[in-house]
Amino acid sequence: MPGVYFTTTEFLDDAESAAKDRGMPGIRMIALPADTYYRSRSTQQELQPIAAAAFDQMVDDLVRPLTAEEAKPSQIQKQHENTNIQVTGKDYQDAYQNVNDLFLDSRWADGLPIVPPTPALVKAMLAATTRSPDEVVGQVAPKNGTATVEKIAVNSVMAGAKPEYFPVILAAMDGFVDKHFDLTHVQASTGSFTPVVIVNGPLAKELDFNSGIGMLGHGWRANSTVGRALRLSLLNIGQTWPAVNDMALTGRFEAYTFFTFAEDEAKSPWEPYHVSLGYKPEDSTVTVATSGTPLVLGGGAVAPWTAQGILDTVVARTSNVVFGWVHSQTYILVLHPDCAYELGKLGYTRKSLQAWLYEHTSIPYEKLLAATSGFGHASEIDEINQSIADGRIRPDRAQIFKDALKPGGKVPIVQSPDDFHIVVAGGSPGYTLLFSYPGPNWAHETKKITGATLTKAGH
Amino acid sequence: MKTRTHWLLGAALACSSLLLAGTAAAQVTLEVMNPRGEIPPPPTIGINPRVPTLAGKKIVLVDNGKFGADNFLNVIAQILKQKYPSATIVMYPKPSAQTITDMPKWYPTVKQQGDLFIFGVGD
Numbered sequence: 265m266p267g268v269y270f271t272t273t274e275f276l277d278d279a280e281s282a283a284k285d286r287g288m289p290g291i292r293m294i295a296l297p298a299d300t301y302y303r304s305r306s307t308q309q310e311l312q313p314i315a316a317a318a319f320d321q322m323v324d325d326l327v328r329p330l331t332a333e334e335a336k337p338s339q340i341q342k343q344h345e346n347t348n349i350q351v352t353g354k355d356y357q358d359a360y361q362n363v364n365d366l367f368l369d370s371r372w373a374d375g376l377p378i379v380p381p382t383p384a385l386v387k388a389m390l391a392a393t394t395r396s397p398d399e400v401v402g403q404v405a406p407k408n409g410t411a412t413v414e415k416i417a418v419n420s421v422m423a424g425a426k427p428e429y430f431p432v433i434l435a436a437m438d439g440f441v442d443k444h445f446d447l448t449h450v451q452a453s454t455g456s457f458t459p460v461v462i463v464n465g466p467l468a469k470e471l472d473f474n475s476g477i478g479m480l481g482h483g484w485r486a487n488s489t490v491g492r493a494l495r496l497s498l499l500n501i502g503q504t505w506p507a508v509n510d511m512a513l514t515g516r517f518e519a520y521t522f523f524t525f526a527e528d529e530a531k532s533p534w535e536p537y538h539v540s541l542g543y544k545p546e547d548s549t550v551t552v553a554t555s556g557t558p559l560v561l562g563g564g565a566v567a568p569w570t571a572q573g574i575l576d577t578v579v580a581r582t583s584n585v586v587f588g589w590v591h592s593q594t595y596i597l598v599l600h601p602d603c604a605y606e607l608g609k610l611g612y613t614r615k616s617l618q619a620w621l622y623e624h625t626s627i628p629y630e631k632l633l634a635a636t637s638g639f640g641h642a643s644e645i646d647e648i649n650q651s652i653a654d655g656r657i658r659p660d661r662a663q664i665f666k667d668a669l670k671p672g673g674k675v676p677i678v679q680s681p682d683d684f685h686i687v688v689a690g691g692s693p694g695y696t697l698l699f700s701y702p703g704p705n706w707a708h709e710t711k712k713i714t715g716a717t718l719t720k721a722g723h
Numbered sequence: 724m725k726t727r728t729h730w731l732l733g734a735a736l737a738c739s740s741l742l743l744a745g746t747a748a749a750q751v752t753l754e755v756m757n758p759r760g761e762i763p764p765p766p767t768i769g770i771n772p773r774v775p776t777l778a779g780k781k782i783v784l785v786d787n788g789k790f791g792a793d794n795f796l797n798v799i800a801q802i803l804k805q806k807y808p809s810a811t812i813v814m815y816p817k818p819s820a821q822t823i824t825d826m827p828k829w830y831p832t833v834k835q836q837g838d839l840f841i842f843g844v845g846d
Contacts, residue, residue: 265834266771270795270843279845287765296795296844305791305844308798315798319806322799326839327773335772340764345757352752359753372758381756409760418758454846501760511846650818654828 267292268325270318274298274507278452281509285407290334292325294318348383367422371505374495374520378422389417392427393434394715401434402441404502405448406509411437411501416493419500423492426485428471431716432550433493436461439552439709440498446705450554451504453703456512457554459498460596460699461491461524462687464538465548466721467713473526477691480523491521517557523699525689531601532688533608540614541710548722553596553685553708555699563600563695571606574599574696575620581698583625583677593701594708595678596685597621600694614686622681626674645669656705774839779809781837786816792844799841813837 269291271279276295283291296314304310351366353359363380367373379385390397390413397414404411413434420433440447440459450457463473474484482488504510516522529536538549559581562574578597599607607617632644648665651657657665661679668675678684685708690696701707716722774780782803784796793816800812813836818829833840 265838265840266773267840267842269845270841271845275846285765287767288770289767290770292770301795301844302791305794308794308801311791311795311798315795315802319799319802322841323777325773326841327776330770330772335769337767337769339767342764343762345759345761347757349755349757350752351755352750354750356751356753359751363753363755367758380753381758382754383756386756404760407760407762409762411760414756415758415760418756422758496758500758503759503762 266326268322269293270296270322272296272298272301275511277508278511282406284340287340289337289340290330294321294325351380372500373422374492374499376520378496379424381418381421385421386414386417389420389425389427389430390414392430392716392718394717395434401437404441404451404498406452407503409501409503411441411497415501416497419496420489420493423489423496424485425489425493428716428718429486429490429493431713431719431722432463432467432471432490432548433497434715435550435711435713436490436494436552437497438711439550440494442709442711444706445552445709446703446707447498447502449703449705450707451498451502452509452511454511454513455556455702456514456516457556457701457703458516458518459494459522460551460553460555461494461522462537462551462553462596462689463490463524463526463548464529464536464551465543465713466546467548467716467719468526468529470719470721473524475526475528475689477694479525479689479691480518482521487524487526488521491518491524494522494524495520523555523558527687528601528689531604531692533604534614534686534688537685537687538710543710543712546721548713549710550713551685551708551710553594553699554701554703555596556702558598559698559700561696561698563603563690563693565693569603571603571610574603575607575624578621578698579624582700583627593678593703593706594683594685595621595701596687596699598690598697598699599686599688600690600696601688601692602694603696604688615681617686618681618684621684622676622678623674625678626668626676629669629671629673629675632675648675777803777807777810777839780807780839781811781813782807783813783815783833783837783840785833785840785842786814787842787845788817789844789846795844796841799843811837815840 271293273295279293283289296318301314304314351359351363353362360380364377367378395413399413401411401413401416416434416437417430420430425433439445450459471486473486506515527537536545538547539545543549561577562569635644648669652662652665658679665675667673713722784800786792786796803810803812815833815836
């Protein structure tokens with residue numbers, strides 16, 4: 265079926281890149297002028313001259329006979345990325361600078377200087393795991409670059425990570441490339457999402473991950489360089505670049521190191537987060553997820569707060585229908601230790617707290633009925649019915665939603681209470697945070713850290 | 724004095740040659756590894772043959788659900804009706820607000836709706 269694809273000038277590179285990635289480089293595209301399209305799209309009247317100006321090209325693209333290349337495009341040649349690079353300088357300092365210039369100018373780095381990934385440093389990184397350098401960890405979206413253990417090691421060296429951290433980085437990459445994790449959306453969406461990386465188990469303490477005051481800030485080598493190694497691995501192996509095929513409109517709010525921290529298991533009134541998922545206390549795990557800007561729900565050193573007040577704020581901030589139910593896949597509630605302590609004192613377990621959140625954030629059917637989707641043509645009810653029909657609401661949860669879509673019903677904002685992930689971290693005093701992911705698909709995975717050779721934990 | 728100047732010049736030239744030779748010998752090379760992932764290239768597929776004219780055709784306008792796409796395609800539909808009155812316009816929006824979700828079962832249904840399609844607005 266012949267067709268034509270409208271995009272805008274700001275997204276033409278992205279569209280062409282995606283078409284090539286999928287083996288259809290010849291798709292005919294028309295780029296509307298971004299500077300006028302976006303400010304005119306609210307009304308047909310304002311869009312009229314823009315559509316009229318593009319009309320003739322649209323017709324031409326639908327009737328103009330194909331070129332030979334469009335009909336049968338040449339096979340895209342594989343770019344070989346496994347040859348080492350020789351960089352010279354008049355002395356070591358000069359060569360070091362030239363490596364940085366090469367990597368930064370070639371878009372192989374994040375804009376900050378890198379540690380040159382020499383074979384010796386990469387070998388030292390690889391020695392920290394029993395996993396083979398040639399092992400394929402998976403394909404990294406959006407271009408499906410092949411992530412081998414060795415490629416991740418190269419990026420980890422560049423990030424300044426200690427070899428001891430490498431098994432954590434590998435396990436996190438296992439999560440990102442998991443078939444259930446929508447990495448394409450995270451890597452490319454205009455929504456500007458930031459990965460969240462949470463380390464649990466004895467390795468978190470052994471490697472000195474920060475889980476207290478400043479856990480999302482700078483200064484801790486483990487948090488910073490593990491996050492940066494993942495940043496560089498996703499950038500280089502998935503081959504993304506801002507405004508080319510990473511269309512995060514504002515950029516990501518923790519662009520260089522992601523939200524990387526550990527749970528403060530010692531200050532939690534409950535079992536560690538990974539144990540709640542079925543892992544053993546002696547296991548070490550890394551959880552990768554994604555989030556928009558985290559909400560600060562309460563706490564701090566100045567203003568008074570109560571644990572119940574913080575829970576009420578969670579309800580107030582999540583159970584709205586501005587964006588549509590299907591855009592709430594998971595929440596990560598990061599309770600600061602004092603808040604977790606107070607909730608424990610009130611008798612909450614993690615399970616009962618999840619159940620409370622699930623119940624109290626559910627939205628009355630009548631409120632949904634009155635709401636239109638944030639995306640135009642579908643109503644909230646239509647959205648949920650569609651999600652049931654196409655399986656995005658899991659079959660074992662579908663009946664709950666069908667039953668709720670009736671007068672007097674209350675429609676949950678997540679599929680199950682377990683989709684409220686609760687961890688304890690932060691200072692004392694501290695703030696309680698909420699990470700949320702309003703994406704179309706799943707993006708939350710926990711992986712066990714294995715194969716460590718340089719640490720007591722993580723074997 | 725002249726002899727002394729010549730000797731100094733000669734000595735200076737000799738020294739500079741030594742320095743140059745020394746600089747060349749001291750060139751440092753750093754070998755670094757490539758951080759980029761290899762991309763298995765997908766098999767390429769050609770696009771479908773075009774139609775000779777839009778007149779009399781069933782034209783499917785696919786709204787991807789992004790804000791304003793419906794407005795834009797409605798304007799396109801109006802112009803099509805003016806310029807190709809014999810064409811049939813079919814509005815066929817994505818069934819959900821999931822603008823990015825891979826919908827392998829849904830996309831093939833587009834071709835059952837008509838003869839050619841116009842998709843927008845991608846961002």
